[in-house]
Amino acid sequence: MTAPVRAPLMALDDALHALLSHALPLTDTESVATFDAVGRVLATDLVSALQVPPRDNSSMDGYAVRVADLPEAGTVLPVSQRIPAGHAGEPLRPGTCARIFTGAPMPEGADAVVMQEDTREVGGDFHAVHIDAIPQPGQWVRRAGEDVTRGSVVLARGVRLDEAALGLAASLGLAHLTVTRRPRVALFSTGDELVMPGEVPPEAMPPGAIYNSNRFFLRALLQRFGCEVSDLGIVPDRREATLAALKTAADHHDLILTSGGVSVGEEDHIKPAVQQLGELALWQIAMKPGKPFAYGHVRRDAGAGADVAGRCHFIGLPGNPVSSYVTFLLLVRPFLLQLQGVADPSALRLPAAMRLRADFAVPRADKRREFLRARRNAQGGVDLFPNQSSGVLTSVAWADGLVDNPAGTTIAPGDVVHFIALADLLS
Amino acid sequence: MTAPVRAPLMALDDALHALLSHALPLTDTESVATFDAVGRVLATDLVSALQVPPRDNSSMDGYAVRVADLPEAGTVLPVSQRIPAGHAGEPLRPGTCARIFTGAPMPEGADAVVMQEDTREVGGDFHAVHIDAIPQPGQWVRRAGEDVTRGSVVLARGVRLDEAALGLAASLGLAHLTVTRRPRVALFSTGDELVMPGEVPPEAMPPGAIYNSNRFFLRALLQRFGCEVSDLGIVPDRREATLAALKTAADHHDLILTSGGVSVGEEDHIKPAVQQLGELALWQIAMKPGKPFAYGHVRRDAGAGADVAGRCHFIGLPGNPVSSYVTFLLLVRPFLLQLQGVADPSALRLPAAMRLRADFAVPRADKRREFLRARRNAQGGVDLFPNQSSGVLTSVAWADGLVDNPAGTTIAPGDVVHFIALADLLS
Numbered sequence: 001m002t003a004p005v006r007a008p009l010m011a012l013d014d015a016l017h018a019l020l021s022h023a024l025p026l027t028d029t030e031s032v033a034t035f036d037a038v039g040r041v042l043a044t045d046l047v048s049a050l051q052v053p054p055r056d057n058s059s060m061d062g063y064a065v066r067v068a069d070l071p072e073a074g075t076v077l078p079v080s081q082r083i084p085a086g087h088a089g090e091p092l093r094p095g096t097c098a099r100i101f102t103g104a105p106m107p108e109g110a111d112a113v114v115m116q117e118d119t120r121e122v123g124g125d126f127h128a129v130h131i132d133a134i135p136q137p138g139q140w141v142r143r144a145g146e147d148v149t150r151g152s153v154v155l156a157r158g159v160r161l162d163e164a165a166l167g168l169a170a171s172l173g174l175a176h177l178t179v180t181r182r183p184r185v186a187l188f189s190t191g192d193e194l195v196m197p198g199e200v201p202p203e204a205m206p207p208g209a210i211y212n213s214n215r216f217f218l219r220a221l222l223q224r225f226g227c228e229v230s231d232l233g234i235v236p237d238r239r240e241a242t243l244a245a246l247k248t249a250a251d252h253h254d255l256i257l258t259s260g261g262v263s264v265g266e267e268d269h270i271k272p273a274v275q276q277l278g279e280l281a282l283w284q285i286a287m288k289p290g291k292p293f294a295y296g297h298v299r300r301d302a303g304a305g306a307d308v309a310g311r312c313h314f315i316g317l318p319g320n321p322v323s324s325y326v327t328f329l330l331l332v333r334p335f336l337l338q339l340q341g342v343a344d345p346s347a348l349r350l351p352a353a354m355r356l357r358a359d360f361a362v363p364r365a366d367k368r369r370e371f372l373r374a375r376r377n378a379q380g381g382v383d384l385f386p387n388q389s390s391g392v393l394t395s396v397a398w399a400d401g402l403v404d405n406p407a408g409t410t411i412a413p414g415d416v417v418h419f420i421a422l423a424d425l426l427s
Numbered sequence: 428m429t430a431p432v433r434a435p436l437m438a439l440d441d442a443l444h445a446l447l448s449h450a451l452p453l454t455d456t457e458s459v460a461t462f463d464a465v466g467r468v469l470a471t472d473l474v475s476a477l478q479v480p481p482r483d484n485s486s487m488d489g490y491a492v493r494v495a496d497l498p499e500a501g502t503v504l505p506v507s508q509r510i511p512a513g514h515a516g517e518p519l520r521p522g523t524c525a526r527i528f529t530g531a532p533m534p535e536g537a538d539a540v541v542m543q544e545d546t547r548e549v550g551g552d553f554h555a556v557h558i559d560a561i562p563q564p565g566q567w568v569r570r571a572g573e574d575v576t577r578g579s580v581v582l583a584r585g586v587r588l589d590e591a592a593l594g595l596a597a598s599l600g601l602a603h604l605t606v607t608r609r610p611r612v613a614l615f616s617t618g619d620e621l622v623m624p625g626e627v628p629p630e631a632m633p634p635g636a637i638y639n640s641n642r643f644f645l646r647a648l649l650q651r652f653g654c655e656v657s658d659l660g661i662v663p664d665r666r667e668a669t670l671a672a673l674k675t676a677a678d679h680h681d682l683i684l685t686s687g688g689v690s691v692g693e694e695d696h697i698k699p700a701v702q703q704l705g706e707l708a709l710w711q712i713a714m715k716p717g718k719p720f721a722y723g724h725v726r727r728d729a730g731a732g733a734d735v736a737g738r739c740h741f742i743g744l745p746g747n748p749v750s751s752y753v754t755f756l757l758l759v760r761p762f763l764l765q766l767q768g769v770a771d772p773s774a775l776r777l778p779a780a781m782r783l784r785a786d787f788a789v790p791r792a793d794k795r796r797e798f799l800r801a802r803r804n805a806q807g808g809v810d811l812f813p814n815q816s817s818g819v820l821t822s823v824a825w826a827d828g829l830v831d832n833p834a835g836t837t838i839a840p841g842d843v844v845h846f847i848a849l850a851d852l853l854s
Contacts, residue, residue, distance in 0.1 A: 034624065034643055035647070038651075049628075049629040049630065050629040050630075050632065052818065053818060054636075055635075084664070085618055085619065085620040086618065086620030086621075086635045086636060103618070103620055103637065104620075104635065105634060142816060142818050147814065147816055147818045147821060148819060148821065155824065159824075162849075162853070163643075163647040163648050163853075164644060164752060164820045164823035164824040165824045166643045167824075169624075169643075170624045170639065170640040170642075170644075171637070171638050171640035171820065172629070173624045173625075173629045173638050174624055175625025176625070193512040193530055193531075194513075196602070197596075197597045197599075197600045197601055198602025198603070200600070201600065202477040202599070203477075205600075207481075207515040207532060208481075208482075208532050209513060210480070210530065210598070213595065213597040215597075216593045216597040217590040217591060217594035220590040221590050224465075237511070319530070320486075320529070325590075325594065352807075354781050376779055380779075387573070387574065391479065391480060391573070391574045393592075393594045393595040394581065396591035396595075421851065422854075423848065423851045423854040424850045426589070426850075427849075427854070
């Protein structure tokens with residue numbers, strides 16, 4: 001065992017850049033029901049086979065008219081027809097109006113709609129109406145193709161689908177969508193001190209034992225970002241067990257994600273195991289929480305998958321829960337999105353920070369860039385969680401964002417700080 | 428049929444207030460695996476049965492020392508023991524240090540940790556080390572109970588669980604959590620003009636027909652906000668069919684959600700049907716998109732469920748896709764969260780807006796409060812989607828937020844506008 005070397009710290013931006021340079025998008029695609037496509041990434045452009053709306057139609061309940069028939073407010077027009085949504089009307093006879101409903105096609109000859117609220121019935125049964133307003137030509141008319149023209153790219157390859165995108169795809173008649181297949185991720189934790197919740201009650205925990213919490217949020221985060229997760233559990237701190245787990249995982253996955261085992265201490269068996277089976281770069285990232293981080297790959301036995309040269313990505317996160325959580329969001333999230341072919345560069349870097357007022361102090365500067373767990377308050381400022389320990393997730397569970405504080409910077413109350421919303425990092 | 432009445436417009440804030448006054452939290456609870464609890468709402472306080480960390484431990488790989496043994500940098504100490512994580516050490520002999528790893532319990536007598544990077548091995552095999560720094564007492568030591576004290580409420584009833592909360596619960600040894608049961612929501616759309624994607628190809632669509640897109644995003648949004656959805660499809664524009672659908676749905680659900688059928692046009696059968704089976708208030712909300720909105724209830728046949736007085740909530744959204752989408756996020760989302768017992772008032776109102784620079788113009792003021800579909804640009808400003816039609820979802824799919832523009836307000840480039848992130852509305 002060689003003596004530890006103090007590696008130069010790496011800037012977070014450089015680490016992200018290096019990581020993304022390895023994230024070659026998966027080329028396998030699959031067809032999924034539009035209903036089930038939230039969070040998936042489009043593998044082809046969606047080109048509209050129709051125009052929306054298909055023809056000029058009313059955007060209000062009211063009366064289709066010819067503007068020329070209404071020189072002044074208060075004109076009375078007979079109602080010559082009735083056009084519900086889903087039905088085509090007759091050409092509009094001059095000097096009459098047509099009762100029309102939202103979404104119904106405009107009758108030929110009509111050039112505006114007067115909304116129902118601007119009319120009054122004359123007598124009963126809607127045989128004629130007072131028109132209380134003078135319409136503008138085109139008023140309350142949605143033009144054919146106004147929203148989507150035939151042949152246009154409505155959603156581009158690389159778009160990550162949210163609920164609105166599903167609705168948009170459906171409005172074009174698409175019941176299925178072609179998306180990148182889900183990345184397959186093998187997740188495991190290392191550490192003899194880890195105990196699974198439910199296996200040992202709190203009062204019976206042996207000295208030095210702690211519950212495995214990373215596995216819970218890492219699995220849920222991987223699922224949130226579109227992955228199919230194989231949870232391989234806790235691998236014992238032993239070389240042979242670690243080698244075996246890595247080999248099996250590499251054959252069937254795109255990424256092996258671990259937490260723990262990548263700091264400089266020689267107790268870790270992950271590092272030599274990955275080095276033996278592939279390659280590993282240990283990064284010391286100049287950020288807090290989250291310094292130790294590892295990226296590498298594990299060779300596959302039989303050049304198995306469709307992936308580059310029979311390799312499986314390896315990412316090793318720090319073992320401290322907060323470090324693990326934050327490095328996941330800042331580094332693994334963009335990695336996973338790029339793996340799925342997300343094209344939008346803004347999804348692959350840190351979300352835009354808001355400039356907000358600090359209602360707290362950080363009197364001692366840290367030599368690393370810090371991501372402080374913080375929360376917006378009702379006064380428009382930001383509060384800091386008092387305990388910024390990376391040991392448990394109380395700070396992250398409490399926070400709704402991270403203050404991105406540059407290295408060597410103190411913060412006084414009233415200073416403007418850069419706040420990154422967790423909602424952005426989780427979207 | 429009576430002539431339409433022009434109802435006074437209702438402010439959005441008043442509508443939200445009125446809606447929430449009906450959203451009595453569900454009282455049924457269930458136990459779910461912590462692994463599967465993302466998005467669920469805690470029905471009980473989580474009280475810690477242990478302290479975290481359980482005992483003083485090292486937050487670094489390095490050497491546990493007595494500070495008194497290290498009056499100056501460069502002192503050499505023999506290594507008297509080795510304490511991996513998960514193992515208890517012996518009391519530390521004065522004048523020696525203990526090799527220690529992240530998470531390992533501090534040996535009795537030690538009062539600081541020197542990180543490995545500040546040491547150098549003397550000879551081989553780690554029998555002794557140079558300590559290159561003078562430690563502060565308590566340095567790199569995480570104190571017992573520093574993160575969580577025994578008996579404290581770590582997550583309160585009413586918290587909506589995100590990934591960090593799952594990790595926190597797991598760190599307390601909790602493999603299952605008690606949460607409010609999922610709201611059961613019956614979803615249907617009305618409108619003879621609606622066709623399901625996949626049933627008719629674009630080129631064969633009859634005149635006036637449009638694809639049902641609302642059902643796709645409403646179902647996905649309901650699921651995002653924790654609901655169990657029964658998708659009842661498209662109900663024909665006929666009174667008997669509508670009555671039958673409402674009756675059946677009310678018996679087995681907490682909420683019936685429809686889109687379409689709540690504007691002033693008499694083509695709509697939803698309104699009289701709900702009125703016949705319960706009560707209905709039609710609101711004209713002073714917002715754009717999204718004016719027509721209905722809230723009411725449908726009586727249950729046999730006073731079925733555990734819910735208030737045998738009633739099922741009814742919410743009618745506008746039929747225009749964008750109006751439907753936006754009113755869902757601004758009104759139905761908080762309604763659903765309160766139904767599940769979410770306690771945080773900030774989750775039940777509009778998310779905090781960011782003040783950002785408009786890189787666009789709105790030269791004509793609207794008399795209603797507008798929620799314009801917009802997107803943050805790389806220059807720190809906000810761009811507007813050029814077509815603000817509420818007909819299709821292109822604007823929402825493109826946008827990453829809504830500009831909340833007060834009634835009667837124009838916008839010039841350079842003005843500061845209130846921007847609400849969709850990520851916040853979807854979280």
